[in-house]
Amino acid sequence: MPARRRIAFWALVASLLCFEPVLSLARGACELSVRWRDAIYNYSLASPTSNHPHGVLSEDGFYKVAVNETLLWFQLCDQMIFNHDPPRCFSCQDCGGPSHCGMKCSALVANNIGGYPVCTTIGGLPNQHIALIDENDPERGVIIRMSASGQEKFCSLSVSVFCDSVKTQVPNSLNISGSCDYATMLRHPSGCAKVSSVNGKGLGWFGTLIIIILCLLGGYILVGTIYRFFFLGIHGAEAIPNVEFWLSLPQRARGMLDSLGRRFRGHTRDGRGSYAPMNY
Template sequence: MALVAAEQIFITIIITTVVALSSSFSSATPTTACQFNFRDGNKLYNYTLSSPIPNFPHGILSEDGFYKVSVNQTTLWFQLCDGMIFNHDPPKCADCWDCGGPTRCGMECSALVANKIGGYHVCATIGSDPNIDIDVIDKKNPHIGVIVKMSSGGVKYNCSLAVSVLCDLNGVQAPQTLERSGDCNYATELKHPSGCAMIVNVHGSGWGWFGTLLIILLCLFAVYLLAGVVYRYFFLKIRGIEVIPNLDFWISLPRRTQSMCSSLVRKFKGPPSEGHRSTYSAVNF
């Protein structure tokens, strides 16, 4: 009974591993901050927003320390892939406690918005550096760019900012529009060469997920077999070839495989035709 329980445990481990692997393989893979990989067929799109590129040693980061856009009575400050730094033109608004306080307003978050209410600009933190999520804008056209989403949980609202980084090899176009949805959710866009992906052809390269899965299953089977041998040898005192667990099953496996293959062949070939008769004739005694 103990051996049967041990075998059930190992089979459960194998099934759990298969399910976990199958659920973890996806076409989009976030890596480190502001790095994102998206696979479309045989092409792998690599986005590295914070990596240096020609003419832009800081990548997507604004050299001023922040991006700024003002629409009507609302002003937005944000920085991608890092916190904001203000060497000039700092935010001047009330209620900035979640993002640095009155003396360092904007210096301890990655996105801040100010709405003019009753003649005063009231601040709300809508993004913090650790809470960043990246995805492609259009999965059917991944070359368009990526969307960077950041969020921040405040006392009154759960705020967020979605920045669409559009691929543009010709230069940078600062954000000019600002959209608001709900109480504290904002969206804007900018054009930048960092939004362009490096495309790698991955056809036929490496083992792939199936090869990796096969190796893991073989390793788990080896562990199961070794544990069964150890248990039967030291605890059940079995010697010789019988020490292998489920020996009868492994011996009968070739015969079962042959029988299964023969059954499949007969199934696909169908019943013998009328023109194909046995060369043997009936004998009357």
């Protein structure tokens, strides 16, 4: 790789790393930040802890719930992995097929139909969403909802993760509503939020928006300058994209301020003229 392109490549990598905090805003369905009263509640269910290196994720690669003739397998924040005891059921095409059943989705349910176990995919990783269990009490925990739409019906799974900093309780119950809506719950320390006090301080949404805009603008100028300098061979100030526009900004801003000043002075004179004293 030529020296110029190698330098450009690493410069682009560095610029992307600089934007990693901004891009992280779009990360996974298992992270949530909620402001309630004078505190920020931060949930990160997949983050490791001292006793749970995988967070709320099952170390087996899946959770399993058996109620009557219904079997449910699911994993939170990821797809399922089966190193043992894989699902053995029909109609597993949407979740890995017969040879890798359960490996391509986040939730799978098997029901006994005509004496045979028939599988239905009820959750996928892209369709996982997190919210508070109780909007008026963020300390209770969070609920993760996932869904999947098959050829015949729309199915969903809701998993309530209650905050319990002392012990862990795996799911052992299953509620079924409608034709294909399932719900279960577990208790886990990862369901507890990290709370930080704000006391009215901080940037707020407007300050955060300004920072994001400035970062995106800086990234545009940086990447454009690198591309024009190393790949198009443009040197000097001309390597900056739209350099004429950026150089004209101070003059444009000054002209706008002068125009506003003239309008303000004009309105002031008109106001004084309307109420000028009269000589009789």
